[in-house]
Amino acid sequence: MTGLLAAAPVLAGLDPPYWVETLIKVGVVALLIPTTALILGIVFLFKVMSWMQSRLGPQEAGPKGLLQLLADGVKFIQKQDIVPDAADRFVFKVAPMVVLISTFLLYVIIPGSPNVVVESLDTGVFFALAMSSLSVIGILMAGWASANKYALMSGIRAAGQLIAYELPMVLAVVGVVIQAGTLNLNGIIAAQADFKIGPVPFPFFILTQAPMFLVFLAAAQAELTQPPFDMPVAESELVGGYQVEYSGFRFLFFFMGEFATAFAFAAIASVLFLGGWSIPFVTYDAADPNNFYHSWVFWLIGPAVLFTKIMLVSFLIFWFRFTYPRLREDQLQKICWKYLIPICLVWVSVTAIAKVVM
Amino acid sequence: MSSADTATEADTPAEPEAPRDERREALLARLQAELGSDLVGSHIRAGDDLWVRVTRDAWPTAAEITHRRLKYSFFDFLSGLDWLPSPFGRDMDSQEDILVHGQEAKEPPAMAQGYAGGETRFQVFARVYSLTEHMGITLKADLPDDDLSVGTWSGTYAGANWHERECWEMFGFHFVGHPQLAHLYLPGGFEGNPLRKDFPLLARRVKPWPGIVDVEPMPGGAGDDEEGGE
Amino acid sequence: MTALSDREQLTSLANQAADSRVNLEFETEGMTLNMGPQHPATHGTLRILVKLDGEQVISADPMPGYMHRGYEKLCEVRTYPQVTTLVNRIDWLGSFANEVPWILAAEKLMGIEAPPRAQYIRTILFELSRMANVSLFLGDLGIQLGGITVGFYAFRDREHVLNQIEAVTGGRFHPNFDRIGGLKDDLPKGWIAETKKAMEKMRAFCDEVEDLLFGNEIFQKRTRGIGLIPPHVAQSYGLSGANIRGSGVDWDLRRDACPPGLVYDKADWKVWTHPDCDSFSRSWIRLQETREATKIVDQLLDSIPSGPIMAKVPRIIKVPEGEAYVATENPLGEMGYYLVSKGDLNPFRVKIRSASFNNVSIVPWVCKGVYVPDVITILASLYFILGDIDR
Numbered sequence: 001m002t003g004l005l006a007a008a009p010v011l012a013g014l015d016p017p018y019w020v021e022t023l024i025k026v027g028v029v030a031l032l033i034p035t036t037a038l039i040l041g042i043v044f045l046f047k048v049m050s051w052m053q054s055r056l057g058p059q060e061a062g063p064k065g066l067l068q069l070l071a072d073g074v075k076f077i078q079k080q081d082i083v084p085d086a087a088d089r090f091v092f093k094v095a096p097m098v099v100l101i102s103t104f105l106l107y108v109i110i111p112g113s114p115n116v117v118v119e120s121l122d123t124g125v126f127f128a129l130a131m132s133s134l135s136v137i138g139i140l141m142a143g144w145a146s147a148n149k150y151a152l153m154s155g156i157r158a159a160g161q162l163i164a165y166e167l168p169m170v171l172a173v174v175g176v177v178i179q180a181g182t183l184n185l186n187g188i189i190a191a192q193a194d195f196k197i198g199p200v201p202f203p204f205f206i207l208t209q210a211p212m213f214l215v216f217l218a219a220a221q222a223e224l225t226q227p228p229f230d231m232p233v234a235e236s237e238l239v240g241g242y243q244v245e246y247s248g249f250r251f252l253f254f255f256m257g258e259f260a261t262a263f264a265f266a267a268i269a270s271v272l273f274l275g276g277w278s279i280p281f282v283t284y285d286a287a288d289p290n291n292f293y294h295s296w297v298f299w300l301i302g303p304a305v306l307f308t309k310i311m312l313v314s315f316l317i318f319w320f321r322f323t324y325p326r327l328r329e330d331q332l333q334k335i336c337w338k339y340l341i342p343i344c345l346v347w348v349s350v351t352a353i354a355k356v357v358m
Numbered sequence: 359m360s361s362a363d364t365a366t367e368a369d370t371p372a373e374p375e376a377p378r379d380e381r382r383e384a385l386l387a388r389l390q391a392e393l394g395s396d397l398v399g400s401h402i403r404a405g406d407d408l409w410v411r412v413t414r415d416a417w418p419t420a421a422e423i424t425h426r427r428l429k430y431s432f433f434d435f436l437s438g439l440d441w442l443p444s445p446f447g448r449d450m451d452s453q454e455d456i457l458v459h460g461q462e463a464k465e466p467p468a469m470a471q472g473y474a475g476g477e478t479r480f481q482v483f484a485r486v487y488s489l490t491e492h493m494g495i496t497l498k499a500d501l502p503d504d505d506l507s508v509g510t511w512s513g514t515y516a517g518a519n520w521h522e523r524e525c526w527e528m529f530g531f532h533f534v535g536h537p538q539l540a541h542l543y544l545p546g547g548f549e550g551n552p553l554r555k556d557f558p559l560l561a562r563r564v565k566p567w568p569g570i571v572d573v574e575p576m577p578g579g580a581g582d583d584e585e586g587g588e
Numbered sequence: 589m590t591a592l593s594d595r596e597q598l599t600s601l602a603n604q605a606a607d608s609r610v611n612l613e614f615e616t617e618g619m620t621l622n623m624g625p626q627h628p629a630t631h632g633t634l635r636i637l638v639k640l641d642g643e644q645v646i647s648a649d650p651m652p653g654y655m656h657r658g659y660e661k662l663c664e665v666r667t668y669p670q671v672t673t674l675v676n677r678i679d680w681l682g683s684f685a686n687e688v689p690w691i692l693a694a695e696k697l698m699g700i701e702a703p704p705r706a707q708y709i710r711t712i713l714f715e716l717s718r719m720a721n722v723s724l725f726l727g728d729l730g731i732q733l734g735g736i737t738v739g740f741y742a743f744r745d746r747e748h749v750l751n752q753i754e755a756v757t758g759g760r761f762h763p764n765f766d767r768i769g770g771l772k773d774d775l776p777k778g779w780i781a782e783t784k785k786a787m788e789k790m791r792a793f794c795d796e797v798e799d800l801l802f803g804n805e806i807f808q809k810r811t812r813g814i815g816l817i818p819p820h821v822a823q824s825y826g827l828s829g830a831n832i833r834g835s836g837v838d839w840d841l842r843r844d845a846c847p848p849g850l851v852y853d854k855a856d857w858k859v860w861t862h863p864d865c866d867s868f869s870r871s872w873i874r875l876q877e878t879r880e881a882t883k884i885v886d887q888l889l890d891s892i893p894s895g896p897i898m899a900k901v902p903r904i905i906k907v908p909e910g911e912a913y914v915a916t917e918n919p920l921g922e923m924g925y926y927l928v929s930k931g932d933l934n935p936f937r938v939k940i941r942s943a944s945f946n947n948v949s950i951v952p953w954v955c956k957g958v959y960v961p962d963v964i965t966i967l968a969s970l971y972f973i974l975g976d977i978d979r
Contacts, residue, residue: 053740149621153643153960227734228806236628236732237964325806326734328961329643406696407913425824433826434915435941439928449665450933454904472911472928485913485926485941489823489839496913496926517825520949528660543653543978552661562665 025118029107033100034073037259041069043311044318045259052322076255079248086147087245095145096246096253098138103257105131106264111186113277113302114286114293124185125173128268129166132223135261136162139225139232139242142254146245154241157329158232161222164336165229169219171344172212175351176205176272185268189276193284193293197358203280206273211347213273215340217313220265221320222332224258228324229332262317263310270309277302379404385428385493386410392423399498401473411474411498417482418509418535420497424486425514430495433515436484436522438529439498441469441476442555446563476500482508482531486515507532528553618646621960625654629732629964632974636951638963645963648955650948655978663938668694668768668905671935675925676762678942679976682721682919684713684753687766692849693914693927694768697907702849706770706897711850712783712888713753713765714916715881719790720749721919722878725971726797729871732968733810738801745793748786755779768905770898780889787882794879802872811868815954815966818865825953826946829921830877831970834870836863841917850916855887867969874971906933913941920944920976944976 016024046068050057058065083089109124111117121127136159143155177183180191188205195202206213222229233241243254270276278284278293279301285291292298327335382402389410390397396416401409412420424430443466448455452463469479478500487494501508510533511518522533523542530551533539541548550557624635633654639646659678663671675690676683688710695701702710727742750760755776757763765772801807817827822835832839840859842852860876862869907929915924921943928937947970954970955963 053737054744055740149619153621230734231961234734234961236734237961239628322737323800324735325730325801325804325810326961327806328810328959330959331806331809409911431820431823433824433946434922434924435826435926435939435946437926437939439937444664448932450667454933458904467930470930483926489837492844494913496911515824515826516821516953517827517946517949520945541653542651543656545653552658557661559661559665 025108029104029118032107033103033260034256036263037256038069038073040259040263040314040318041255042066044314045069048315048318049322052319073252076252077249081248081250082245084147084245088145088147091141091145092245093250095138095142095242096250096257098141099135099257100138100253100260102131102134102138103260103264105134106261106268109185110264110267110271110306111189111276112306113298114186114190114284115299117186120184120186123183125177125183125188125268125272128185129170129173132169132261132265133162133166135223135257138257142246143232143242146242148245150238150240151242151244154232154234154238154244157238158225158242160329161225161229161232161332164333165219165222165340168215168336168340168344169223171341171348172216172219173272174348175209175212175344178348178351178355179205179208181355185271185276189271189278190284190286192275193278193282201281203278204273204275209273209347209351211343213269215344216269216273217316217320218335218340220262220269221317222336224262224265224317226258226262226317226321228320228327230326231329231332234326262314266310266313266317267306269313270306274309274313276309277306279305379406381491382408382493385491385495388428389423389495392427393420396420399474399476401475403473407494407496409472409474409496409498411476411481411500414499414501414508417497417499418511418514420499421484421486421511421514421518424495424497428488429490430486430488432487432489433511433517434485434487434494436482436511436518436525438525438531438553439472439481439483440479440529440553440555441471441481442479443467443469444555446558449562474498478502480506480529480531482525484511484518484521501531506530507534509534510536512536527551530554623963629967631728634948634972634974634977636963636967638955638960640960643959643961645955645958645960648951648963650951652948652974652977655974657979659979660938660940663935663940665934667933668907668935671938672766673762673764675940676764677975678940678979679721679918679920679923679944679973680761681724681973682717683759683761684717684757684763684765685721685916685918686923687764688714688850689847689914689916689918689923690925690927691766691768692847692916693912693925694905694907695849696847696912696914697910697927697929698768698901698905699908700769700899700901702770702899703896704851704893705774705895706899707849707851708854708888708892709756709771709775709897710766711852712885712892713756713763714850715885715888716749716753716783718881718919719878720746720753721973722874722881723749723790723793725874726801726871726878729968730797730801732964733807735801735804735807738797741793741796741800745789748789752779752783752786755782767898767901769901770896774897780892783889784886787886790882791879794875794882798875802868802875808868810961811866811871811965811969812864813866814958814962815867815870815969816865817950817954821950821953822865825950827921827950828943828946829917829919830870830873831921831947833859833861834873834969835865836861836869841915841922845915847914847916851888852884854891855884857884857887867965870969870971904933906931907935915941918943920971920973921947923976940979942976942979944972944974945979948972948977 046057058068061067061071083092106128108118109121109127139158140155143151180188182188192205225232243251282292284293379402386400386408393412393416396413397410398413399411448466455461455463480501481498482501483496483498485494485496508531510522512522520542522536523539525531526533526539527541527544528551619640621638621640623638625633635651637649637651659674662674671690672687675686678686723742723746727739730738753763754760757765817835819835819837822832838861843859846852857880860873862873909929909931911928913924913926915922923943924941926939927935930936954966
C-alpha cells in the first residue's frame with residue numbers, strides 16, 4: 001500500500017530500488033498535471049463555457065475542436081520568452097515553477113483506489129493544505145518581479161486573498177477530519193464508506209458536512225483566483241494581474257497550474273466530502289483481502305469513480321466561475337471573516353459535540 | 359440661387375416669424391433686468407430658442423445669473439465661433455458657381471455675425487438649459503482680436519471645465535481663472551488653433567474634395583451620361 | 589455656494605480619508621497608475637491617469653484625444669448630406685441616432701419636414717440603434733465586473749437588432765440612411781413582422797440580463813452606493829441620458845423637448861428615473877430604457893402610416909442663413925448639433941455637443957476616494973463611447 005508501483009500487479013514482484021520508484025512517481029505526476037489541465041480546459045473552459053454562453057467554442061482543431069488546447073499549448077511553447085527589462089530576472093523566471101510545484105505536490109496524495117496512490121501519507125490532508133498555500137509565494141513573486149504596477153497590485157491582492165482563504169479551507173477540512181478520525185485521505189474515504197447513523201448508512205460526508213462542503217468550494221474558488229474571487233487576475237481592472245508580463249511557456253505554466261490545481265481541489269473535495277473512490281452502499285473492509293475494493297478490477301474502477309466525482313465538483317467550480325461577477329477585495333475579506341469562518345467554527349463545534357456524544 | 363423657398367409643400371409653416379413666444383420674451387426680460395446694460399443683443403426664434411449676447415466682462419456674471427437666479431442649471435456646452443470668412447476661398451461653393459452656374463467663383467461674403475449680432479471676429483458662446491422649463495439660452499460674448507481672454511465658467515458650471523480646455527486649444531481663447539488650462543485633445547506641443555478659419559485643413563488644400571461633382575464615372579460607364587458634370 | 593463647495597462637501601470625507609492616509613498615517617508615497625490608452629476598461633483609447641494610495645484613488649484624470657478626428661473642422665468643408673457620413677462615426681454603436689439630430693437641424697433651418705412615414709421609420713430606427721447601443725452596454729457592464737457570460741448574451745441578442753437595421757439601411761454599423769427631407773429608402777418587405785419578432789427577443793434578453801446580472805447580489809454590492817452623483821452636480825456637469833435620470837432628474841428629450849421630425853408622442857411609453865444616484869441606478873435605467881424602446885418600436889410599427897418617404901428637396905442642398913441647435917435623446921444622452929449656416933453648400937460652423945464628453949468630464953469628481961475596482965464600475969456605468977468623447 002505504499003505506492004502505485006508496489007501495487008501494480010506486473011511490477012509487484014520487482015520491488016525496485018527507492019530512486020527508481022521515486023523517478024517513476026515523479027514521471028506519473030508530471031504526466032498527470034498537463035493531462036488533467038487539458039481535460040478541464042477542454043471540457044469546461046471550451047465546451048461547457050461556450051455551451052453556457054450559447055456559442056460554439058473552438059471547432060477547427062481535431063474533432064469538434066477537441067485538440068484546440070493542445071494546439072494552443074504548442075503555440076505557447078513556440079512563443080518568445082520575454083522578460084521585461086526592469087524585471088527581477090531570476091525571480092520572474094522562477095515564479096511560474098513555484099506555482100506549478102505547489103500543484104505538483106498536491107497530486108502526490110490523491111488516492112485513486114485503496115492501492116493506487118502515489119504516496120499515502122498519514123498526514124495527507126495536512127500535507128495538501130500546506131502545499132496548496134505554496135502557490136501564494138509563486139504569485140507574489142510573479143507580481144513583484146514583473147516590475148509592473150498592475151502586476152504588483154495583483155500580487156498584493158493575491159497575497160491578501162489567498163492567505164485569508166486558507167483559514168476557512170482549513171476549518172472546513174477540520175470537520176471532516178473530526179468525523180473521520182484520521183488525516184489520511186484513504187482513511188477518510190474508508191470512514192465514509194462505513195459511516196452509519198444507527199442502521200442508516202450515510203455514504204458521503206457531504207450529508208453531514210454540507211455547510212463545510214460549500215465553504216470548501218468557496219475557499220477553493222478563492223485559492224484558484226477564479227470569479228467571483230478573481231481580483232488578482234481581474235482582466236478588466238488589472239489587465240491579467242500577475243500574468244500580465246508573462247508570455248510563452250511561462251504563461252502556459254500559470255495556465256496549467258490554474259487548471260491542474262482546480263482538478264486537484266476538486267479531487268480533494270470529492271475525497272473529503274463525496275467519498276473519493278468509494279461506491280455508495282458497497283462496504284469497505286480494510287482487513288478482508290477479498291473485499292471488492294481490494295480486487296484487481298478496482299484498480300481501474302476506483303480512479304474512474306474518483307474521476308467522475310471530480311468532474312462533478314469541477315463542474316460546480318466552473319459553473320460559479322462563468323456565472324458570477326467579481327467581488328471587491330474588501331467585500332471578499334468581509335465574506336471570509338464575517339461569514340465563512342464563523343460558519344466553519346459553528347459546524348466544527350457541532351461535529352465535535354456529535355462525535356463525542358454518539 | 360433660391361434654395362430656401364423650394365420646399366414649401368410641407369403643411370407646417372416654414373418660417374412663421376409672426377407668432378410671439380411669450381415665455382422666451384419673459385425670460386429675456388428677466389435677463390435684461392438682471393444684466394442691465396451688459397446685455398447687448400438678443401434674438402428669439404419663436405417656439406425654438408433664445409440667443410443673448412453679453413459683454414465680455416459680464417460673461418462670468420451671466421453664468422452666475424442663469425445658474426443661480428434663473429435656475430438654468432443644466433450646462434449644455436461652451437465653444438467658440440470664428441466669423442472670419444474662410445481665407446482659402448469658398449471651396450465647394452466656388453466649384454458650384456463654375457460648374458453649375460457657369461460663372462466665375464463669387465467672392466466670399468463679408469464677415470457677418472450670426473444671431474444676436476456682434477462686432478468682433480471671435481465670439482465665445484455657450485448654452486444652458488432648464489430641466490423644468492425645458493427652454494435653453496444660448497449666450498454669446500464678443501472677444502476683441504487683441505485680447506482673447508474671458509472669465510471662466512468652471513466655477514459656476516463645473517462641466518465648463520473641459521469645454522473651456524477644448525475651446526482654449528481649438529480657438530486660442532484664454533479663460534481667466536480656469537484651474538487647469540491644459541491640452542485636452544491635441545498633443546502638448548501643438549501649434550495653432552485648428553478651429554480658427556485661417557487654420558488650413560491641409561487634407562483639403564493638398565487635394566480638393568470632389569464635392570458636388572462626382573469623382574469619376576463608375577467602372578460600368580453607365581453613370582457617365584446621367585450624373586457627370588456638364 | 590458655488591459648485592466647487594458642493595463638490596468639496598460631498599467628497600470631503602473620502603478626500604480626508606485619502607489624504608490622511610497618504611500624509612499622516614504611513615507617510616507613504618502615492619502611486620501613479622496609467623489606465624490606458626490601452627486598457628480593457630476604457631474600451632477604446634482613453635487614458636486615465638490615476639493617482640493611488642494603495643487601492644484608493646486620490647485623483648483620476650481622464651486624458652482623451654487619442655482618437656480625435658476633428659469632425660467640427662471637417663464638417664466645414666463638406667456639403668450637408670456628406671456630413672451624415674462623418675457623424676455616423678461619432679457614437680459608432682448607435683450610428684443612426686447620430687445622423688438624426690444633424691438632419692433635423694438642417695431641416696429646421698430649411699423649413700422642411702419629412703413626411704409622416706419617414707418620421708415614423710426614423711423614430712423606429714432611432715430606437716433600434718438605441719437597443720443596439722444599450723444592449724452592448726449591458727453586456728459590457730457584466731464583462732467589466734467579471735461576469736463575461738452576459739457579454740456573450742449581449743452580442744448574441746444585439747445581432748437581432750443589427751440584422752433589422754441592416755435589412756433597411758444596408759449597413760450594420762454606419763447606416764448613413766437619413767436624408768434631409770426624409771429617408772433614403774422605404775422598408776423592405778416583411779420587415780415589420782421580423783422586427784416584431786426581434787423585439788420579443790430583445791425583451792427576453794432584458795429579462796435574462798435582469799435575472800443574471802441585476803438580480804445578482806455581488807453585482808448589487810459592487811454597484812449600489814458606488815459613484816454617487818447628486819442631481820445638481822449632474823446638471824452642472826451637463827450629464828444627460830440615463831446618467832442624469834439615474835440621479836433622479838426626470839428629464840428626457842424625447843418626451844420633454846422632442847424636435848419636430850420624430851414621433852415619440854405617438855407612442856405610449858415611460859421615462860424611468862431612479863433616486864439612488866449610484867452606478868446601479870444608472871445601469872438599471874439603461875435596462876429599463878431598452879425595454880421601453882422595444883415598446884416604442886412595437887407601437888410605432890403598428891401605426892406606421894403609408895405615403896412617401898421623402899419630402900421635396902432641391903437636388904443641391906443649400907441651407908439658408910441662420911443658426912440652430914437641435915438635440916435628441918441619443919443612447920448615450922443628449923446629442924446635439926449647433927449649426928451655423930451662411931447659406932452655402934457647406935455649414936459655416938458646427939459645434940457637436942456629444943453626450944459622452946460631458947458624461948466623462950465628471951470622472952475626476954466622482955472617482956475621488958473610491959477604490960480601483962470601483963473606478964471600473966463607475967466608468968462602465970457612466971458609459972461612454974470613445975468616438976463620442978473625441979469626435
